[in-house]
Amino acid sequence: xxxxxxxxxxxxxxxxxxxxxxxxxxxxxxVAATQLGFHVHIFSDTPGPAFExxxxxxxxxxxxxxxxxAFARSVxxxxxxxxxxxRATAEAAMAHAPLHPSLKALETxxxxxxxxxxxxxxxxxxxxxxxVTRHTKKSINYDVPGAQPKYPALLKTARFGYDGKGQVRxxxxxxxxxxHTQIGLVPSVLEERIAFAREISIIAVGxxxxxxxxxxxxxxxxxxxxxxxSMIPANVPDNLMPMxxxxxxxxxRALDYVGTLAVEFFHCPxxxxxxxxxxxxxxxxxxxxxxxxxACLCSQFENHIRAIVGWPLGSTRxxxxxxxxxxxxxxxxxxxxxxxxxxxxxxxxxxxxxxxARKMGHMTRLxxxxxx
Ligand code: AMP
Numbered sequence: 001x002x003x004x005x006x007x008x009x010x011x012x013x014x015x016x017x018x019x020x021x022x023x024x025x026x027x028x029x030x031v032a033a034t035q036l037g038f039h040v041h042i043f044s045d046t047p048g049p050a051f052e053x054x055x056x057x058x059x060x061x062x063x064x065x066x067x068x069x070a071f072a073r074s075v076x077x078x079x080x081x082x083x084x085x086x087r088a089t090a091e092a093a094m095a096h097a098p099l100h101p102s103l104k105a106l107e108t109x110x111x112x113x114x115x116x117x118x119x120x121x122x123x124x125x126x127x128x129x130x131x132v133t134r135h136t137k138k139s140i141n142y143d144v145p146g147a148q149p150k151y152p153a154l155l156k157t158a159r160f161g162y163d164g165k166g167q168v169r170x171x172x173x174x175x176x177x178x179x180h181t182q183i184g185l186v187p188s189v190l191e192e193r194i195a196f197a198r199e200i201s202i203i204a205v206g207x208x209x210x211x212x213x214x215x216x217x218x219x220x221x222x223x224x225x226x227x228x229x230s231m232i233p234a235n236v237p238d239n240l241m242p243m244x245x246x247x248x249x250x251x252x253r254a255l256d257y258v259g260t261l262a263v264e265f266f267h268c269p270x271x272x273x274x275x276x277x278x279x280x281x282x283x284x285x286x287x288x289x290x291x292x293x294x295a296c297l298c299s300q301f302e303n304h305i306r307a308i309v310g311w312p313l314g315s316t317r318x319x320x321x322x323x324x325x326x327x328x329x330x331x332x333x334x335x336x337x338x339x340x341x342x343x344x345x346x347x348x349x350x351x352x353x354x355x356x357a358r359k360m361g362h363m364t365r366l367x368x369x370x371x372x
Pocket of ligand 1: 154279
């Protein structure tokens with residue numbers, strides 16, 4: 001890195017932040033960056049919600065390395081709003097500008113097999129799993145890195161799965177071949193289906209000096225494997241917050257991570273590996289951290305921007321309790337009622353078509369702090 005990189009010198013307001021990805025996360029990052037006086041350049045393969053709030057845009061395929069290079073040359077730092085960025089794209093950007101979070105963070109979170117091995121290597125518990133490598137008409141081969149997975153299980157594709165896509169339920173070993181065929185015979189993990197008490201997540205942020213701060217735990221409810229609500233504080237014993245923070249900190253340090261990171265957990269007090277098992281990590285701002293926009297002095301978006309430009313981190317303290325609700329598909333048609341709710345903050349992503357289950361916006365109801 002050159003000595004003008006944000007590792008050494010904080011970028012001043014007026015600098016330009018490049019964001020790979022033009023969705024709602026890019027939009028909220030761009031708003032936070034603009035608030036701090038930065039310019040924003042969005043790179044995306046299709047115009048999206050972030051374009052409306054950024055000064056510059058490039059529309060080109062992520063594989064177009066010349067376009068990526070030109071984009072990276074025109075900005076002072078590059079970041080991203082989604083993790084499925086091809087390695088070559090990240091490298092083409094890094095040749096011209098610092099990239100945060102690190103390439104290692106991208107590569108670790110892109111592949112469930114790599115991610116689980118990484119977490120296990122750090123001593124962080126994950127749901128017991130096997131790696132499904134090869135499958136012929138007659139047999140299925142799998143390696144068992146830890147304990148033999150128990151059924152019922154879930155078979156998840158190693159790559160390109162999100163919001164429950166690329167996952168099938170497997171009731172017993174007899175179903176495995178069919179299940180693997182169903183997800184296209186690609187490398188996968190076979191994971192014990194956890195009878196969790198609840199799902200929780202922590203949003204952490206790491207700065208260039210190695211400091212790591214975390215927001216309070218969110219308790220998340222998924223519907224059809226898509227996040228529906230996040231409630232803060234989570235209804236969990238007090239010792240879980242420091243436990244989750246230590247795990248997030250270990251992940252941040254091991255990945256040389258600068259920026260906001262989400263860690264999703266299953267809270268399962270009765271599981272032999274519990275009480276916290278990591279489901280997955282996301283090397284980016286995260287839907288379960290949207291509540292920080294309205295219930296904290298400094299949101300996950302602002303803290304991400306502060307981190308990648310080498311500024312001190314902002315406060316992660318919560319000043320209110322919060323209930324964030326995602327508005328999916330045509331739920332956004334109730335916008336007039338939501339707008340009339342004076343105890344909620346309303347965020348609309350400006351997407352055109354309200355396709356079923358598409359994240360169109362969210363609302364966060366605030367209430368007085370019940371416990372720190
Ligand atoms: P994922 O795409 O891995 O985050 O999965 C989406 C959702 O599916 C999670 O938030 C859980 O609600 C559910 N899920 C995923 N893995 C498991 C598991 N091993 N046991 C139980 N539920 C799971």
